[in-house]
């Protein structure tokens with residue numbers, strides 16, 4: 001029998017450390033060695049269970065916090081939220097049958113141009129790129145301006161280069177009146193195998209139709225919600241997010257309308273809102289409107305956040321809950337973006353950062369689509385540079401896989 005109480009640490013040292021068992025065997029009878037080993041197994045099992053319990057407790061705390069937030073919203077809905085909801089027509093049941101349901105159900109999915117997929121199937125994703133852009137203006141643009149097959153054949157190799165590198169998700173940020181063509185995107189998705197997302201919403205002048213200046217936010221939102229429910233321009237392709245834009249400086253009236261319409265669309269559908277911004281004033285003002293409308297900034301992506309000066313301002317926006325999108329990677333020296341990303345990671349905002357290149361695109365009106373900027377700088381140069389700077393693989397996976405998945409999940 002053991003003549004004294006041995007501490008847990010001592011037990012582990014004696015039985016587990018290299019040579020420890022041999023030492024114990026030499027000094028004590030076989031029975032004592034067996035008992036000590038069994039005790040260590042029990043202790044390790046208890047420790048493992050303690051770890052599992054800690055995880056469960058964490059989950060429970062998270063759920064309680066979420067419940068509190070829901071309770072707050074239910075108890076104190078803002079007048080604006082009520083107004084936004086009141087201005088929307090209810091969703092007819094038949095329109096949502098068989099689709100991704102976001103009201104009354106718990107289904108969470110990502111809407112691609114070929115249908116809804118499970119969020120975990122999206123994979124490694126570029127969150128802001130363009131397949132085609134037409135800068136001719138809202139009054140003149142339309143599918144008569146390009147030959148679909150030419151666009152598909154020109155852009156396919158650039159997308160295949162992504163598949164070859166293990167990417168599987170591609171968010172196309174070209175809005176309507178700027179060259180959005182659901183059939184081109186669908187065909188390219190079929191041929192490349194990539195999950196491609198397109199959008200609803202409106203850009204900014206001079207790419208706005210006349211009704212943008214006359215309709216109310218809820219009337220505009222209604223048009224976008226119809227695209228979500230029924231498909232875009234008579235196709236079965238449905239948007240995976242809302243794309244809007246604001247100019248630099250204070251928001252003009254039409255832009256305020258568009259931001260409010262985006263918030264109303266989000267509240268009715270659950271679609272994320274990605275807003276092209278140009279500098280901090282527009283970013284802040286658009287975020288103010290989003291909050292006023294009762295939309296959580298967690299569904300709001302500040303596009304081109306990497307153009308905003310000073311990491312302090314980035315942190316201020318992130319603190320409010322919005323996504324920051326650093327999307328001009330490759331558009332300036334890669335080292336500058338590496339520094340920016342490292343600075344934001346140092347501040348602890350890794351869960352709100354999205355990265356991409358704003359690259360491409362088939363330029364409508366130019367011979368053969370003009371000069372296309374490939375989508376490969378991020379994988380070939382930027383990620384290796386982050387790795388060399390000491391960013392761990394788990395964190396890289398977060399930036400390219402789990403953050404895009406969370407940002408674009410609907411439900």
Ligand SMILES: [Zn+2]
Nearest residue numbers: 128130173358
């Ligand atoms: Zn863009």
